[in-house]
Amino acid sequence: VRMSAEAKDQSRARILAAAGRMFRERGIEGASLGDIMRTAGLTHGGFYRHFDGKDDLLSAALSQTFAEFAAPLLDAPAAETAQRFRTRYLSPEHVASPGAGCPAAALGPEVARAAPRVRAEFTKGLEQMVQGLARDGSPGARREALASLSLMVGAVVLARAVDNGLAEEILSACAPTRST
Amino acid sequence: VRMSAEAKDQSRARILAAAGRMFRERGIEGASLGDIMRTAGLTHGGFYRHFDGKDDLLSAALSQTFAEFAAPLLDAPAAETAQRFRTRYLSPEHVASPGAGCPAAALGPEVARAAPRVRAEFTKGLEQMVQGLARDGSPGARREALASLSLMVGAVVLARAVDNGLAEEILSACAPTRST
DNA sequence: TGTACATCAGTGAACGCGCGTTCACTGATGTAC
């Protein structure tokens, strides 16, 4: 049942979309290749026609996921301001939807234990976010962007792990207009 | 080979110590009961004389680990200042030693997917840290503590996941004396 | 443009492995008298 080259590209795109969402929702170890392939509408045996293994898929998914998530900051004509991005980032909607949210907040500690190529892709993706947040490129703006990004990631990581009352307090305490 | 009550308590303490370290080093799923029991000097079959299951162990380990980690902030006579705590938190040593470090930075996203009782224990532990950082108890101090804790957790999560150069930049950008 | 054939995307079964949990067993500990 060979497919056309175009159909293969579509399969790959579906696998990547499923992986990007499921890794963020269930964690790297929690999202099995079988689950991902089933979500993409395929059986798990065909996986290796598209990727070398789980690490290869994870690297590709991180690359795509970071690009999508940072896009509002980077889209050329009317990019979102850093402050607006931070307001969205610190919203209850983002906390409730890890599968469509920031890869760093969903996967940070797991990536820290992952293969070098995975860490390299994560580093590249995070650097995109930093540059989107510090568009004037000055050293001061970059420092502010790094601190602001750390605050955002930490707040969402904590808000997702704790009970609701404390989660709301955390988001509120980190909202813009207070310091950076 | 029944052991004395005292010997049993010591076994439990060794299991808890091994679990606290290994969960933070390898993640919840990455640390198997077999590994933990072996590190504690026991065989894995005896685990269920001490805990009901992995979630029970994880809850107990989080409780103990948060208490230990927040101790410098809470020890009554001469507790560490919030600023000194933050300097230690944002050190390369903390980034390099997750097994002895902050449970929130090591396990946050995994706890977000864990059982309610695990999340409850995490919430309790984090609340201890917040109160240690905001000892005067004013609403403003609590907000500042929540924001500062979010910044610290995010910075260490990111620093552990990215390559060395960017990791150092992140820690430096979040060091005290800049805003909160 | 047609025809013959090699390629390969996808299927479904199989593999070896490590996991959390269970269980029969051992023998020192703790208890009842």
Added chain:
DNA sequence: TGTACATCAGTGAACGCGCGTTCACTGATGTAC
């Protein structure tokens, strides 16, 4: 204080399960002529 016995901490083998990966197979696609 001694003795008889029930308890139970720890052992080691076994269990069922899901994982990532491999492989023989199928048949439409793409290519060489």
